[in-house]
Every structure is written in structure tokens, then in C-alpha cells.
Amino acid sequence: MSPEAASSLWNVGTEHYLALSLLLFGIGLFGVINRRNLITILMSIELMLNAVNLNLVAFSYQRGDLLGQVFTVFTITVAAGEAAVGLGILLAMFRLRQTTRVDAANELAG
Amino acid sequence: MRDLLWLVPLLPLLGALANGLLVGRRASEKTVAWIACGSSGAAALLGVGVIVDYLRVQSPRPFALPLWEWMSPGVLPTVAGPANLTIGFGFLLDPLSVVMLFVVTFVGFWIHLYSVGYMAGEPGFRRYFTYLNLFLVAMLVLVLGDGYASMFLGWEGVGLCSYLLIGFYFDRESAADAGRKAFIVNRIGDFALLAGLFALAGRFGTLQFAEIGSQIAASADALRAPYVLGLSFAGFVALCLFLGATGKSAQIPLYIWLPDAMAGPTPVSALIHAATMVTAGVYLVVRSNAIFQLAPGISALVAWVGAATALVAAGFALVQTDLKKVLAYSTISQLGYMFLAAGLGAYAAAIFHLATHAFFKALLFLAAGAVIHALGGEQDLRRMGGLWTRLPRTARAFGIGALAIAGILPFAGFWSKDAILSAAAASGTSGHWILYAIGLLTAGLTAFYMFRVFALAFLGSFRGDPKAGHHLHDAPWTMALPLFVLAVGAVAAGWLGIPEALGGENRFGRFLEPVVAKLAVNGVPAEPAALSHAAEIGGMLLALGIAVAAILLALRIYRAGPERGAALSRKFPRLHALLEHKAWVDEVYDATIVRGTWGLARLAAKFDARAIDRGLVEGAGRLTVFGSWMSGLFDRHVVDGLVNLSAWLLDRFSRSLRRVQTGAVSNYAFAIALSAFVLVCLYAVWR
Numbered sequence: 001m002s003p004e005a006a007s008s009l010w011n012v013g014t015e016h017y018l019a020l021s022l023l024l025f026g027i028g029l030f031g032v033i034n035r036r037n038l039i040t041i042l043m044s045i046e047l048m049l050n051a052v053n054l055n056l057v058a059f060s061y062q063r064g065d066l067l068g069q070v071f072t073v074f075t076i077t078v079a080a081g082e083a084a085v086g087l088g089i090l091l092a093m094f095r096l097r098q099t100t101r102v103d104a105a106n107e108l109a110g
Numbered sequence: 111m112r113d114l115l116w117l118v119p120l121l122p123l124l125g126a127l128a129n130g131l132l133v134g135r136r137a138s139e140k141t142v143a144w145i146a147c148g149s150s151g152a153a154a155l156l157g158v159g160v161i162v163d164y165l166r167v168q169s170p171r172p173f174a175l176p177l178w179e180w181m182s183p184g185v186l187p188t189v190a191g192p193a194n195l196t197i198g199f200g201f202l203l204d205p206l207s208v209v210m211l212f213v214v215t216f217v218g219f220w221i222h223l224y225s226v227g228y229m230a231g232e233p234g235f236r237r238y239f240t241y242l243n244l245f246l247v248a249m250l251v252l253v254l255g256d257g258y259a260s261m262f263l264g265w266e267g268v269g270l271c272s273y274l275l276i277g278f279y280f281d282r283e284s285a286a287d288a289g290r291k292a293f294i295v296n297r298i299g300d301f302a303l304l305a306g307l308f309a310l311a312g313r314f315g316t317l318q319f320a321e322i323g324s325q326i327a328a329s330a331d332a333l334r335a336p337y338v339l340g341l342s343f344a345g346f347v348a349l350c351l352f353l354g355a356t357g358k359s360a361q362i363p364l365y366i367w368l369p370d371a372m373a374g375p376t377p378v379s380a381l382i383h384a385a386t387m388v389t390a391g392v393y394l395v396v397r398s399n400a401i402f403q404l405a406p407g408i409s410a411l412v413a414w415v416g417a418a419t420a421l422v423a424a425g426f427a428l429v430q431t432d433l434k435k436v437l438a439y440s441t442i443s444q445l446g447y448m449f450l451a452a453g454l455g456a457y458a459a460a461i462f463h464l465a466t467h468a469f470f471k472a473l474l475f476l477a478a479g480a481v482i483h484a485l486g487g488e489q490d491l492r493r494m495g496g497l498w499t500r501l502p503r504t505a506r507a508f509g510i511g512a513l514a515i516a517g518i519l520p521f522a523g524f525w526s527k528d529a530i531l532s533a534a535a536a537s538g539t540s541g542h543w544i545l546y547a548i549g550l551l552t553a554g555l556t557a558f559y560m561f562r563v564f565a566l567a568f569l570g571s572f573r574g575d576p577k578a579g580h581h582l583h584d585a586p587w588t589m590a591l592p593l594f595v596l597a598v599g600a601v602a603a604g605w606l607g608i609p610e611a612l613g614g615e616n617r618f619g620r621f622l623e624p625v626v627a628k629l630a631v632n633g634v635p636a637e638p639a640a641l642s643h644a645a646e647i648g649g650m651l652l653a654l655g656i657a658v659a660a661i662l663l664a665l666r667i668y669r670a671g672p673e674r675g676a677a678l679s680r681k682f683p684r685l686h687a688l689l690e691h692k693a694w695v696d697e698v699y700d701a702t703i704v705r706g707t708w709g710l711a712r713l714a715a716k717f718d719a720r721a722i723d724r725g726l727v728e729g730a731g732r733l734t735v736f737g738s739w740m741s742g743l744f745d746r747h748v749v750d751g752l753v754n755l756s757a758w759l760l761d762r763f764s765r766s767l768r769r770v771q772t773g774a775v776s777n778y779a780f781a782i783a784l785s786a787f788v789l790v791c792l793y794a795v796w797r
Contacts, residue, residue: 029783032776032779032783033776033779033780033783034776035776036776041775041776102774102775102776103774103776105773105775106772106773106774107773108771108773109771109772109773109774
């Protein structure tokens with residue numbers, strides 16, 4: 001876990017983690033923006049969340065500071081709660097609209 | 111007793127206030143009459159007491175009673191240096207005011223009493239007596255005032271009361287017009303009088319008679335020096351005072367108001383327009399005699415104007431058919447006599463005639479009033495006649511008055527008229543023989559017109575409405591008693607001034623001597639010009655002869671009625687027309703001054719309507735309307751426009767902006783992501 005390890009070819013460095021994280025976040029963002037199904041959007045949000053977690057862990061590893069990993073554990077815990085709330089909203093919306101398509105909820109259109 | 115002088119004018123004032131303000135509208139005539147006659151009677155008694163007290167000593171000194179300081183306008187730059195002008199109010203008792211006081215209170219009281227009978231049952235009884243008492247107050251202030259200011263207060267007061275009483279029957283338009291005419295004509299004279307008073311105050315720094323008198327004696331030469339308009343100061347003031355006198359005393363050119371003033375009740379004509387108020391002008395001239403003596407030119411003017419007025423008015427009186435109008439012109443004529451005397455320097459004679467005239471003219475008016483009263487308001491001489499047997503007491507009273515005014519020997523008018531005529535004969539004024547001749551001629555005319563009236567009213571047969579003839583009755587005692595008393599006065603008043611030529615003492619003239627003494631010339635007291643006794647007796651006989659002849663002629667022509675007189679006037683149509691229309695003076699004044707004033711007023715009205723109303727006021731209105739319209743335009747277009755513009759802009763802007771709010775969650779998510787990206791980029795650039 002030293003900095004010089006990153007120079008080896010197959011050594012996995014922070015850049016790789018970050019690249020993966022960016023990829024995950026991009027997929028998640030694309031899903032959130034492009035998908036109409038609320039369940040898919042929730043899943044995409046989880047994806048983006050985990051991309052962020054990955055970032056935190058990567059930097060934590062790079063800096064040799066455990067604080068980032070502790071923070072990630074907390075984030076995952078809170079994300080579980082967030083997922084529960086998200087599913088609650090999904091359920092409430094389904095009961096109201098008989099659908100889970102987000103473009104059905106457009107009352108705020110100006 | 112003389113200390114109570116202030117109470118004399120106060121008593122009638124209290125009477126006027128009581129009648130005017132205290133007693134109610136429903137007060138009985140008896141109450142009103144008692145208050146009015148009581149107050150004026152008490153004033154008369156008190157006046158007599160004051161006079162007796164004043165006359166107790168052999169040669170009494172003037173008694174001044176200054177009451178209070180009226181005005182003190184401050185320091186005035188006078189010719190003799192700055193003087194602290196203070197105008198006091200007070201009373202003065204000297205021979206002149208003693209005579210006036212007696213005449214005013216005595217005649218005033220009897221006419222008050224007479225009025226009780228004459229005005230009985232008239233609406234406005236209370237108003238009448240209030241005015242009459244008020245008149246007495248003003249007249250007393252006029253004759254008792256110790257300076258020109260106090261006198262002027264009374265002067266205007268009597269003018270006001272005269273106006274009120276001429277217009278007493280104000281529901282008759284002619285009476286209201288006559289009141290206005292009297293007031294306005296008097297204002298013209300008063301204007302000149304005021305100018306004179308201001309000149310006096312500016313010269314002497316005082317308006318008190320005593321102080322002005324001593325200053326005149328001290329600076330006689332300076333007062334003769336040229337001042338304005340080619341007149342000396344004395345001449346200027348004398349002219350102003352005389353113009354004031356012509357207004358009040360109905361002399362040419364301001365005499366026109368007096369005949370019209372007969373629209374008032376007859377006792378008012380007797381008191382105000384015959385006995386007292388109209389003589390105020392003569393009083394003014396005599397009171398100011400020191401000034402007139404310094405202005406011989408103006409004095410001559412006074413004499414000539416007086417003579418002309420005497421003659422012309424006597425001529426007008428010849429042809430009047432209205433009983434009261436004859437007496438009115440007769441009054442003007444007799445006042446002219448007084449001015450003739452005053453202009454000639456015979457001031458005592460002027461006042462003597464004033465006093466005797468007050469008695470016999472009041473008597474004539476009251477007798478005429480009794481006739482009019484008995485005939486139920488008839489004033490036309492052509493509808494009278496034969497009243498000698500039906501109204502014996504009235505007829506005899508009128509006869510005595512007529513004899514007195516005609517100048518028949520024992521009666522009052524003879525003595526005073528003789529004093530004036532002999533003064534004219536003896537005077538040094540140039541042309542005094544012409545004045546004397548005019549005086550004689552006027553005396554003849556006076557006797558003629560008076561007995562024309564007497565014959566038309568009392569002789570012959572009754573020509574009026576036979577129905578009215580049945581109700582004829584002599585007056586009640588309240589009217590008869592004053593007639594009797596004044597008849598005694600008309601007989602006896604002249605005996606005070608029997609001239610030395612007839613063995614008398616001319617006590618009246620001697621009594622007035624201190625007031626009207628000739629100014630010393632170069633330190634030498636001037637000797638009054640006098641005729642020899644023989645010449646004076648000759649003049650008396652001449653005047654008496656003319657009067658008797660005129661009386662006989664008048665009785666001969668008019669005894670049977672107006673027909674012979676009418677025939678006579680048809681022979682001289684031009685002269686008759688001239689006299690009957692009073693030389694068209696009223697018409698001339700109407701065409702020139704009255705029309706002129708009207709024209710001026712109309713012009714001013716037109717100016718008012720056109721320039722002020724239409725031009726300025728309406729112009730301002732229009733300008734305001736235009737301004738408001740402009741301001742409205744600005745409001746609507748600019749101010750509202752700005753407001754609307756901002757609203758419109760906001761509307762447009764919002765319209766385009768609302769498209770952003772799609773309501774689609776994914777769009778919002780995209781916007782958030784994009785914004786975050788942009789922020790991160792910005793952070794990277796500007797770190």
C-alpha cells in the first residue's frame with residue numbers, strides 16, 4: 001500500500017478506482033435522467049451512491065486514512081434508509097396512479 | 111348745573127337705546143311715546159337749566175367740557191413743526207352753542223310731542239321714535255362738540271338719521287330713492303368738508319375750536335398767503351367747509367335733495383329738514399367765521415351763492431302745487447338768506463335768522479302736517495281750500511307762521527330778515543346793493559308764495575273729495591299744543607333782537623358778539639359797518655311795504671282758488687315751465703352726473719363681466735382644465751405606460767420562463783446534474 005506500488009503495470013491504483021467510479025456514476029446518472037420507470041431510477045440512484053462510496057474508499061486507501069472508509073459505512077447505512085423511503089414513495093405513487101412511470105407525475109408543469 | 115352738559119345728549123341716546131333695543135316689538139305706543147318724549151323733554155329741561163346756569167354771570171366765558179381722548183394718531187408734521195395730534199371728544203358751551211342748544215332741544219321736544227299724535231297708529235311707530243331720538247343725539251353732538259371732530263361725528267349722525275327718516279316709508283320706492291339721494295348728495299359735500307378738516311389738522315395739529323381760534327389769531331397773515339389753486343390757506347379751508355355746508359344746508363349746487371326729502375313723515379320734515387339739521391351748514395360757517403373772515407373772496411362767494419339760492423328757490427316755490435314742496439323750497443330759500451348774511455360777515459344775523467326760522471318754519475311744517483293729517487294724506491294744494499273754518503286752530507297757527515316768514519312787523523321773521531337786509535345794505539362787499547336787491551325781491555316772493563299757499567289751503571271753498579271733507583277735524587292735543595307753543599315762539603323769538611334803530615338793544619347780536627367778533631386788522635379792532643338809524647328804519651319800511659303788497663297780491667289772485675293763478679301762468683308759459691320744472695336742474699344732473707355715474711358703473715360692470723369674469727376667472731378655469739387634461743394625458747400614457755410596460759415585460763418574460771417548468775422529474779434531475787457539472791467546471795477554471 002505504498003505510493004510506489006502504483007507505478008507497476010498491473011498494480012491497481014487510485015486512478016482505476018476513480019475511473020470505475022466515474023463510469024458507475026455516469027451510468028447511474030444516465031439511468032436517472034433517461035429512464036421512466038421509478039424502480040429503475042431508484043436502482044440508478046443506488047448506483048451513483050455506490051460510485052461515490054467507491055470514491056471515498058479509494059481516496060481513503062490512497063491517503064491511508066480510515067476516516068473515509070468509516071464514512072462510507074455510515075453512507076451505506078443511511079442509503080439503506082434512503083432506499084426504504086424511496087420504495088415508500090414508489091408504493092404511494094403506485095397506489096395513486098396505478099403506474100410507476102415518472103412522466104405520469106407532472107403536476108408541477110408550468 | 112353746567113357740569114351736567116354731557117347728560118343733555120346722553121338722555122335722548124338712552125331713549126333711543128331703550129326704544130330701539132329694550133322695549134319689545136309689542137310695546138304699546140304709549141310706552142314708546144313716553145320714553146321718547148320723556149328723554150327729549152328731560153334733555154330740553156336740562157338744556158334750559160344748563161343755559162340758565164351759563165347765563166347767570168354778566169359776560170360769561172366759554173365753558174369747555176372735554177370728555178375723553180378720542181383718537182391720538184401720533185405726531186403729525188405740521189407747518190409749525192411736528193405736532194402731537196390728539197383728537198378729543200367733548201362739549202363746549204359758548205353763546206353760539208347756547209343758541210343752538212336751545213333751538214335744538216326746544217323745537218326737538220315739541221316735535222317729539224307732535225309726532226305722538228301724528229304718527230299714532232302708524233306701523234313703525236317705535237322705529238320712528240328711535241330714529242328721532244337718535245337724530246336729537248347727533249344734532250346735539252353737532253352743535254355742542256368742542257372741535258371739528260366731535261362736530262363731524264354729529265354731522266354724519268344727523269345725515270344718517272335724515273336718511274333713515276326720509277326713507278321711513280321705505281316700502282314706497284320714491285321714499286327710498288329720496289333717502290338715498292339725500293345721503294349721496296350729502297356725501298359729496300362731506301367729502302369737501304373732510305378735505306377741509308384734514309387741511310386744518312395738517313396746519314394746526316389740532317381740531318379743537320379753541321386752539322384753532324387762538325392759532326388763527328396768532329398767524330392771520332400766514333393764513334392769507336397763497337396756498338393752493340390760487341387760494342390762500344384760509345380760502346381753501348373756507349371753500350371746503352362751505353362746500354360741505356352746501357350739501358347739508360341744501361344750497362346751490364347741492365340743494366336738489368331737500369325737496370325730495372319731503373317723502374319723510376311731516377314732523378321729520380319740520381325737525382330735520384327745516385328747523386335743525388339743514389341749518390348745520392350755517393352753524394358750520396358761523397363757527398368757522400374766523401377762517402371765513404380771512405378769506406374775503408370765499409365769503410363773497412358764500413354771500414352770492416346764498417343770494418342766488420334764496421332767489422331761485424323762492425321762484426320755484428311760487429308754482430309748486432304740493433304743500434310740503436312749497437315749504438321745502440321755502441326752507442332752501444331761507445337758508446340762502448342765512449348764507450347771504452354769513453357771507454357778508456353778519457354772522458349774528460345769520461344765527462338770529464336761523465333761530466327765528468327754526469320756530470316759524472317748524473310751525474309751518476307742523477301746521478301743514480296737521481292739514482295733511484286731517485285730509486288723510488292729501489298734499490295737493492289744488493284739492494284743499496276753505497279749511498279756515500273747518501280747522502280753525504291749525505289755520506291760525508299756519509297764518510302766524512306765514513306772517514312771520516313773510517316778515518310782518520311784530521313777528522319773528524321781520525326782525526331777523528331786517529338784520530340780514532340791513533347787513534347787506536351796510537356791507538362793504540362789492541355788489542352788495544345787488545345782494546340787497548335780491549334779498550328784497552326774495553322777501554317779496556316769500557310773502558307771495560306763502561300767502562298763495564295760505565289762500566289755496568284755507569280760503570275759498572273746499573275742493574277736495576267731499577267724503578274726506580266730512581271727516582275734517584282739528585288735531586289732538588299732542589299736535590295742537592306744539593303748534594301753540596311754536597306759534598308763540600314765531601311771534602316772540604324776534605323780540606330778542608330788536609335793533610337799536612327801533613329803541614331795542616339788539617341783545618341777540620350782543621350776546622353772540624364774543625363768538626363772531628371781527629378779527630383785528632393790524633392790531634386795530636375792526637368797527638362793524640352799520641347804517642344810520644334813519645336809513646335802517648327806511649329799509650325796514652321798504653321791506654315791510656314789499657311784503658304787505660306781495661301778501662295782498664297773493665290773496666287777491668288765489669283767494670277764490672287756483673284758477674286765476676293758472677290763468678296768470680298761462681300768460682307766461684316759458685317762465686312757468688322753467689319754475690315748475692325747477693329749471694330742469696334735476697334733469698340736467700340726471701343727464702350728466704347720474705347718467706355719467708351709471709355709465710361708468712355699467713362700463714365697470716362690463717369690464718368686470720368681460721375682462722375679470724370671462725377673461726381672468728374663466729381663463730384661469732380653462733387653463734386649469736387644460737392643465738389637468740395635459741396632466742391626465744401624462745398620467746395615462748407615461749406613468750400608466752411605465753407601469754403597464756413593466757407588467758407586460760414581466761408577463762413576456764414569465765411566459766418564456768414557464769416552459770422550463772416541465773414537471774418531468776427527469777428534466778429536473780438533468781438540470782441538477784448539468785448545473786453541478788458546470789459548477790465543478792467553473793471551480794476547476796477559477797480555482
